[in-house]
Amino acid sequence: MSQGHKFQDLEETGEALVAFINSSQPEKLKQVKAEYQALFDQHLETRKVVAQILKDMVQIEESASQRLLDLQEEKKRRDLELENLEEQLRQCTAKSQITDSEIQFLQRELENLKTTEQELDTLQNEVDEDTTEIIPSAVYVAQVYHLVTKIKWEYDTQPNILKGVHYGADLATPINIDTSTRSRNDVSDQLWDFVSTEW
Template identity: 35%
Template sequence: MAAFRDIEEVSQGLLSLLGTNRAEAQQRRLLGRHEQMVERLLETQDGAEQWLRETLAAEKEVAGSLLAAQERASRGGAELQQLEAELQRAAAEDAHLQAGLLYLSRELQELRDMEAELERREREVDEDTTVTIPSAVYVAQLYHRISKIEWDYESEPGMIKGIHHGPSVAQPIHLDSTQLSKKFISDYLWGLVATDW
């Protein structure tokens, strides 16, 4: 029994030795796994840091683009306001020009109406003149035959000039109407007409 006890002790010693060996092996295995997990964790952390840097760079780029877009939008808004103001000024000027054009159109129409009226009156005067001119020519010829005076129509204003062809001698006529009365001139001219018919 002592031998059995010794065997049992040796067995337990062996078992505990084996248990210790298993624990070490398990501990080594766990340490290996732990190292693998730490390596993976470090790799993941490096990847996460790289991704974070890339994300921050992308955010910075997007923020810069957004600021540039906002600045462009602000400038565009200012330009739009300026264009709207110019458009309003142009519309006001166009309205002013339209009013001026309407006024000028009315003036032009009035001038055309006046021109048509003048042409109508000229036609009326021409029609009247055609009737009166022969009688005026007849009266002038009749007066010339009776008075025997040939008038100088190119004399200066205020001067009455001509030649009286009397029965024997031609006599010049030279009268200044600014110096002589109309009655005197009329009596003088009638005095030249011969009374023996």
């Protein structure tokens, strides 16, 4: 399309517009202008509302994003706390098992001690019974031997040495016999020689 043809179309449009304005009634133009103004005002108001909505949406999105980030951080923190608690629980469980084992060991030791104590009590009772029965009889036998043999023995000597004193009618005779160098018969005969045959 040539430049002249474009200009001609513009002229025709302008003439048509001038003809429309000239042929229109002023009241009709005022009404159209008022409707256009109202439409324009409504358009501006709509733009304001849409802009506010978009602004609110951006704020909501930012707030939601921040909240999401906060929740993710909180989740990480809670996950870490949970891991720590689980580790503490594992450690406490291990300690509890060790403590249970120690308690069982101590209970067994206590039972063993109780058993040992009972055995000791039984032995003590037996010793007490033996003491009340045997020692007086041993003392009696020793007294009888002393009366018969007139020998007073020393008891803090070596196991193979017999030491003592024979108290005869006129004098006291010391006794010192090494039983490891003599037979039992010799020792017995020597001791019987101290005993008087006179009644």
